[in-house]
Every structure is written in C-alpha cells, then in structure tokens.
Amino acid sequence: MINKLSDWLPTTNKEVKLRGWDYLDVILFSGDAYVDHPAFGPAVIGRILESYGLKVAIVPQPSVHDNLQDFSKLGTPRLFFGVTAGEMDSMVSNYTASKKRRDKDAYTPNGDKGFRPDYASIVYSNILKEKFPDTPVLIGGIEASLRRVTHYDYWSDSLKPTILTDSKADLLVYGMGEQPLREIVNLLQKGVPFSSLKTINQTAFLQQKEEKIPKNKHWKDVTINSHEVCLKSKKLFAANFKIIEQESNKIAGSRILQKVGDTTLVINPPYATMTEKEIDASFDLPFTRLPHPKYNKRGAIPAFEMIKFSINIHRGCFGGCSFCTISAHQGKFIASRSQESILKEVDKVANMPDFKGYLSDIGGPSANMYKMKGKVQEICDKCVAPSCISPMVCYNLDTSHKPLTELYKAVDKHPKVKKSFIGSGIRYDLLVPEFNKKANVTELDEYTEEVITNHVSGRLKVAPEHTSDNVLKLMRKPSFKYFHKFKERFDKINIRKKLNLQLIPYFISSHPACELEDMANLAAETKDLGFQLEQVQGFTPTPMTVATVIYYSGYHPYTLKPTKTPISKKEKEEQHRFFFWYKKENQQWIRNTLTKVGRSDLLQKLIPSNNSWRKNKDTKTKDTFDDTVTFISRKKKKFNRKNVKNN
Template sequence: MKAFENVHAEKCNFARKSSNLSQYLNKTDSSGWLPTSAKEMKALGWDAPDVILFTGDAYVDHPSFGAAVIGRILEAAGLRVAVVPQPNWTDDLRDFKKLGEPRLFFGVTAGNMDSMVNHYTANRRRRSNDAYTPGGRAGARPDYASVVYSNILKKLYPEVPVVLGGIEASLRRLSHYDYWSDKLKPGILEESGADLLFYGMAEKSISEFARLVQRGVPVQSLTNIPQTAFILPSGENYATKSDWEALDLNAHEACLTDKKKFAANFRYIEEESNRWQAKKLIQQIGNRQIVVNPPWPPLSTKEIDQVYDLLFTRLPHPRYNGKGAIPAYEMIRHSINIHRGCFGGCSFCTISAHQGKFVVSRSEKSVMKEVEAVVNMPDFKGNISDVGGPSANMYRMAGKDLELCRQCKRPSCIYPSVCKNLETDHRPLTGLYQRVAGFSGVKKAFIGSGIRYDLAFHETGDAKKDEGNLEYLREVIRHHVSGRLKVAPEHTSDEVLNVMRKPSFELFRRLTAFFHTVNRKEGLNQQLIPYFISSHPGSSLEAMAELAAETKDLDFKLEQVQDFTPTPMTVATVIYYSGYHPYTLEKVFVPRTEKEKLAQRKFFFWYKKEYRNSLKQELQRLNRPDLEKRLFDAQPLPSGKKREQPKRRKPSKKRR
C-alpha cells in the first residue's frame, strides 16, 4: 500500500490546509475530477493517459463508487488516470476511441452492481430505471457489461492489456449459475478475453499491479499477485508463490453434466475466499485453466484510512449538471462508511464473497475527518443519513486471538452460534455515534445500515460488555432512528433460517419487545420495519403461511419484502441451481416456477382483500385450519381495548 503515500503534492497540501472544502466542492469545472474527455485531458496538459477506466456507472468521485476509488489509488501511485463512464456500445464505438490508447492498460468494471441485477427483477422483468445513471434513466449499460466492454476493447486495441474488476467480475470468476440466461457459465475470463481479473476489494492488488507494469513487467508474467485470477493453457508453467498450496476444483465441463459436482465446488470456493491463509484454486475449462490466487490478508486500519483519506470531491462529475440526480449517489451523499466486510455469512448475500469475512474498521480520526468534509458540503442541512457499513454494528469487531482467525475457515463468525473468539463489544461504536452526533453542524446522525441484533443480544459472560451491547440498542433507538428502524429477520421458520444462516426468529421477538419498551419509556412514536424474503431455498408454502401468521401476531403488515433472486457466488444460488446444499450435498427443496413464487409472495400480503380467497384455498389444501383461523379470524385484544399507541414527545435538544 506504499503507493497511497505518493498522492500528488498539490492535492495533499490542499487537503491538509483546508478545513472547509465548500469552495472546492462548489466548482463547476472538471479540474477536481479525473478527466473523462480529450478536452479535459488537454486542459491538464496530457498527451495520453497511463490508464483508462471504463465503468457501467456514472462517474461519481466518492469513496462508495468503485471506479472512483481505483482511479484515485492509481492517481496516488503517480499515474495519469482517465475515466470513461457508461460508454455507448451500440454506435460506432466513439466512446471507446475518444481517449486513444493508454500507455499501460485498460481497466473495466460493470459498476457497483452486477449488470444483470441492475437490469432485471427477481421475475426476470426488465427494470425501468437505473439508480447509477443521471435521472435514473435505464439503458445506459449493456447486459453483462464487463464482457461487452472487454470484448470491444480487445477488438479495437488487441495489444493493450485489459483488466477486470468490480462486483460483476469478482463474483463470476469461476463457474457460476447465471439466473437470467438460466445457464451455468464459465469463469468470466473465458468470455471476456481479459488478461487479468481483480476480485474483491482490489486496492492492494491494483497497487501492486501498477507498480510492476510501470517497471515494464509484461502483464502475462504477473501471475503471482494475491487476489487476482488469470486464464492460461493447461500445463503451461507460470510464476507463483512457493508457499501457496493448490486446490483443484471440478472442471467446468464436469459441472455442466453433474450439478452435484458444481455444488461440491462451492464449499471450497467460499472457504478459501474467506480464509486468512488460503489456497489458490484451479479449475479446468476445455484445454485451459483458470487460476484464482489467494486473497491478501485483511487491510489494517492504517491502510483503509489511507483509502478514505484520498481527496475525493464526493460529487458527481460536472458533465452531469442539468441531467438529473443520480439516485444511488443521493442515497449516500451525506453518509459515512465506517468499516468494510461482514462475518455474517448469510447464504443469499454476496458481501463476504466480495468484501471478505474479516471486518476492517477505520480509525475514529479518519471517520471524523470525513464527517467534517460532509458538514462542509454546500447542500448539507445537518442530517447524516448513515453512519454504518455492510452491517451497521460490526465496527472494530475482530478475533480476540488473531492466530485462531488465521486458521479459521468458518464462513460465518456468528452462525450457527457466535464464535467464542469474536469480540462483540459495542461500546466503541456507541462512543463513535455520540462523537459524530455531537460534531458541530450535525443535527442528527442516523443509522441506515442494517443492524445485527443477534450481536447486540449475544451474552458474552462479561456483565459490563453485555450491558454495553444493550445500551448500544437503546442509543440507536433513542437518537439515531429517522422514525423507522429497519432490520432483517428474513424469515420465521427455523428450518429456512438454518439454510439462510440467520438466527432464530425468537431473537426478533425479543427485539420487538425491547424496541417498544424503549419507545414507551422515551415517549417516541417510531416503527420497527422488518425485511423478509420469499421463495428462498428451503422455504415451503407452509413455511410462508406460518410467516404470515407469526408476523400478524406481532401486529406487522409487511412492506419491505422481496422474492429471492439468485446471484452468482452465494450458497443459496448454488442450492437454487443444483438442488444440493454445498456443505452437506443433501437435497434441499427449492421453489422455482413463477407460480410457486407468486403463491409464496401472496402470504406477505394476507391483509389484502384480493388475496383472501386464494390464500384460504391454499391453507385448506395444506390442511392448516389453524393458520386460516390465525390469519383471517378477528383477533380482538383482551377486554376489547384498542392497541395502545405511544405518545409523541417533542424532540429532545441535541446532546453535546
């Protein structure tokens, strides 16, 4: 990460000397951004860039946007970096030609989302909007954007190296099921023709790569960089590290003919992706092989601080002025990301597959520096929308004995039970919240990220820690909820929750009681909003009916719900495609057809009149008169009283 220390002197001096960035952020010219056109490059005095990044997202110079992070890191390494956002792939390809050839390489990413998830719903219907495009306009990127961009660049500039990164490439690095084509696809290097793939959060990999290519090392020789993947003819020698053990996966062709072999592969892919000391993975495809090198060890706090301390403008490029807001940016423009990674290991989630299982936390100094930058933004009105991360309350949580972590290959640190080696003390996070909320100019600091309430309720055996963890929940409910606290129990059935790697629904019952108790005591009128998934592998129609009854008993009419969407590189998707659980190789029930999915989804909305008769028929078919009674018979409260509503109180003065 030494490259981070080479940030251009002028920008570093500006950042150090200026505590008020509003003058810089008000600029409407493009001099604070990486160039996106030949005109902008000329204004910088460049004859050619060293690197050109192509991205499926609009160019937002913010640490939450991957292309901006990689661009700033390469810039910090002393390279001239240009960005081509959302190039037109349907015309004469002028966007791919306008900046010419880079001196070193092209970088390609589909953007912050897999392009197919971005384009299609769980029912494979085309979405009418794109949150990463000005005005939310759809159609600004192609399906399978990483492959399309790479193919075009390889055709136009066959001698220039092309490297892939981002979520789409990362999660498709080996044989994967593609829900939208309903096919098992090979690793993306095969279809894209790219020379190298960076998986996960690629700061260290791209820094090492840039250092070596600047020294003139051919890209074809760079086969020993951690957290990269490459493809080459079977049997061909290549440079590798002597201490990397190899693990051979079932070949792609074997997976095509035997779904059980595909499922068996995934256990090793997931385990080695999340190990501190991992093996390299090798998968044959035809007469070639894809090699996936082990990941880097987790970043240190100093290293992640260096990423966030790069001088981002935190704004969309001025080229978008007057073209409409970029919805994804609007959601995070006044938010603060305090850590990275997630050790939850949920079966349907790709966070640990991309960001890693081990949580890397920023220092308080780095967080507060960003708080100051947000407060000084011209449009800031006093509310920070989120102080969080992939899971809100994993800040500074790690193994007590890191030597045990280095040997561990559990996909989750909290399922089926919280690891005894995991530090779950919430007190440092509570203190950080209070410091952010007390910063001059901040009226409210909300927590918009999802909270793992199983962590907060975990009993450590240390009375002070346990009380501190509950105090964290009280702190959030009292001071950091914008009217609605969102959490994700996902289901009510223990059988389904086991497939999901989620805690028992009993913990959500406890949270509900705790939430209402705090609200009554504080005189608050806030809502608890649970998220649920239907049609997840393992979920039967009867389990969904029980979900409906359980949530009705808790007085919920569900809003935040979704059908399970199979996405590459998750346990749940492997089960959906193969029918087998990759860790046990036992069969799991999977709702597949549109009819089955609709039948499950209806139970979320049992309270709608248009579903009443069909749901009754389903329950009669299932021979569950008890559930029919719970859902559709009147359930008056004792003594016929109305449900008590907590009284509103005037907002308390901001604490100092």
C-alpha cells in the first residue's frame, strides 16, 4: 500500500487543507520527531483523539530559537493545546549520567541533537500560555507524569515543585493517556468548560489554596508534606514518596493533596488497568507505522529504526525496581493485548515493503509478563506492595508462561516471518523454580527452551543489576544466586542444542547502598563467571523512583532510616573503575584500594600475583561513566553478525 501525505496527522497548514479542514480541535506539540507508530506516545495520543472525531494536528520538535512561529502557525485550537516532551524525559534524552550533553538524540532524524530544549514540557507550555493565554494547555507524557509532584531534579541538583507550577499548564495527565483523554473529550464535547475538569481520574491540577477541593464521594483524600516543608526537611520529602508510590499503584487509590506556595496541588487517583478491549483499541488504530515524509531527506530516526519491526504485547511492570520508572508511569498491573490484535499487527509488519522476515522484538517493558495477573482479584484490590515479586513472588500472582509460549509459536507460523527475536529484557528470576516456587516447572522449562532455541539472536539479555544482596534488596531485585541458577539452565540448553549463544547480564554502579567493596565483589564474581565488561551503566537519578529519593535525601522512604549513597564524582568514578579491572591503568589503583581496606582475597581474585592475563588487543573497551550497557564474554564466541544486527 502506498501512503498518501494525508495518511499522517497534519503538521502544517498545507496538510490541514489537504484534509479539507478549516479549523483544528486539538494541536499537539512534541519534543520528538513525528513517527506515526503505536510505540510513539505523541502519535498514539493524536490517533486516539482522532478516533473521537476530533480534527487533530501535531507540531513535532517546534523551534524555540527563532521567532517562535512554529507555535502559532496552525492558529488556535477549538478545545486545547497538548504538550509532551516526547518518549523520554528531556533531561534524560539530552544528558548522560555524568551530566554530559549527549552526542545524539535517538528521536530526531539522523540522530541530530539540539532539536529538543531542556525541560521541554515547561518551555513549550510557557510559550503557548504567553501566545494564547485564553486557550487551555494540557501536558502529559513521561516528563510531565514523573514530575507531577515535588521531585528531585538531578541535572540542576535541586528540589523542584510540581511541573504544573513552572509550566503554567492548566491540566496534567499522568501515566498512559487513553483513559483520561476519553473522559476529557467526552465532557468538553458536552459543553463542560475546561476549567471545570477537576474530578477526572489520572489528572492533576493546581488551584488557589483558599478554593474548596472538588467533591468526589468515591475518593478518599491523603495530604502529603508541602513543597515548602520538603525544601526544609529531606526526611519529610522522603516520607512523601511512600504515600505517592503506594497510592499510584493501588487499584483504588486516594486523591493526593499537597500545598505548593499559595496553591494546592490536586492529584486525582489513577484509572483501573486498561482492559484487553481498551488496549487492543489503542494498538488497532490506523497508524502508517512510518515517520512523516517530511523527514525523508534528513536521515533515519534511530529510535524508529530500532523498533520498526518489533511488536509491543503489553504495558506495565510488577517488578517495582527501585531505580526504574516503568511502574510509576505505566502502572504495576499488566495490561495485555489479545493474541488476535498482536497477530493482526504482525501481519501489518510482515507486509511492509522492506520487511525481510525478521521481527526484532516480541516484548514489552519486561518481555515475559504477558497475561500475568492476580489469581484472586479481591486480594490485588487491597494490595499496597510496590512489587509483586520482591522480596518474593506473591502467592496470588499467576506467573504462567504458557500464553506467551503459545503466542511466540503463533507469530512464527506467519508465512512471511522467518524468525522472531526477543529484544526486550527477560525477567530471568521468574524462570528459576527455586525463586518462582509456585510456578509450573514444566511451563517454565518450555518457555525457557523456546526462547533460547528459537528467539535469541546470538545474545540473551537479562538484568541481575548487582551481586551484593544488600544492594539487590534495596533495588527490589532477587539474590544473585538465582542468576547462577538461571545460567546453569541456560548453559545446559545451549550445550544440548549446540547453539553457541551468549548470556548478557546488565549491571549498575553507584546505586544507593552500594559500597566500594560491593563493586569489587561484583567485578570478582563476574570475572569468575567468565564475563569481561565492555560498557557499563551508572545509576542516573530520575524523578519518581525510590533510589532517586534516597540519592537526594539520604533516607529510605519506607523506613526513613539513613541510607548511604555514592554522591560525589570521585565516588562514582571509583565504583565505575572496578568494572574495568582488566585495564592496565586501573590495576595499581585496585591494588592500593583493596589493600587499604584489607580485602586481599578480592585482590587475588581480580589481579592474582601470578597474573599473566593480558587484555586481548582486539577487545574494544570504552571506560566511560554513562548509561548504556553491553557485555562481551571472555571466551570469544562467534555468532551470526547479521542476526545480531536484526536484534
């Protein structure tokens, strides 16, 4: 099928006229280039609004360096402006963990940088409020979602109030936007003024302190420490987070209230998890699945190229990892698509002109949580735990991998699919019977063998994150002993099937509770397992995570006990150096450090006195404190480079 320009949402006046429109209902502004694909939030929101019968346009990456004509070129929308920084927080997109500006922006043609301002949601919203003071501005996306309440901003090293304060936006939608948008549009179409949209789930707004809080008989209210109190007391700031996380993950959460200067922040409870019918409807919208033609001469968009032939099968994550924002944005409970909807999308991808028969990923936030939910819903309804699998797998959680195994096989039956890969990270702990004790062992074995035999392109990615039990407990991750158990299973299948695959474990340095000796242990243990670290991930504090609260405040929000965290550049760099124990320039420093703390045992493991090992000249290493992770095996295993590229 040959796409016409009018198949995309309009981005210019010319494209608006091509559709025969003389006005617009909603104009969206995004920090990303416009890719009309279900993996790109701005496109999803645009298509959702379009499905409600609205005339919608999108202005991708508006220029903030000229006369700001991009903000006024389409005029005034009938209902509201929508603003998002894009698929990532703009500061994460623009800067590395060491606060260095990135060389590339994955959501811009050719990876070019400079097309997305810092704090993009705030910048865009302020421009619109200045130019169109009488038109409502609605902000959403991950940047707005995770900054909806008092939060620590790593890049300015300061505590910031709700993003509503600095953006001057009228309303904020947090989390996945389909459900609140449906109600917003429904009420606006009935003639309800935008300023009266005060009791919609999953929205937040500011009102004057003296105003009465809108009534909703179904909601309970909980008040957290004010922004001003948080500025004075790090401990009270930390105390807020327990309430925020628990209420955000409840089936029926409370409304959260917080004083911010002369205003009150009101955060309405989230919606219940999307049903299969609802999430299918979102993915089944008429996406072209391609970047807008305006980018044809500017170069490929890296983020699109990465997911072009991939399929997202669910949303949400019940892992609740302390450093991760997935559950804070997508929710703790899993929203899974139907197999029918997924296979329909597989067929679309398979019939794309440049499809070569390889699906790069059948996955989600975690690859193997598809269709998993509570066995007894009433138990989940009362649950306040931030994780369903930490410190142990909940007895009420159905972790059957059978639906996923069946889905993989159904996908591979498509006549044009030669092979489907699992590019998303797999929760290996769910596949270890010693950890996932209530699971059907036969189903776990069938899934594990199916993945390793048919869906791995040279490398299988898993994320133990650390080897220290103290650090892992704070991370809400299982003991490293379960990684050993999984590796045993992986190796057995690898040998029996003569596959010659690599297991790629991901680790983090400088995480809260991590001491220098923990990193030395990590280096020694991974060396014993035969891994040589090539690039590593440094902990990056991002809003709305337990680890970030600890990083800033020094207190664990659930216990309010002091918790040590590597803060200084020197501490972070020293922890990082242990990843590269094999580099000659690090070895004397490691000797001195481990001798000083009396850990000659670790020194002998890492750099034995009779050490004759030398770094292979062909091994490329990059000793940088950054937030990308790859590993290579010390045993130089060969694998099909073509398949790796497809993965």
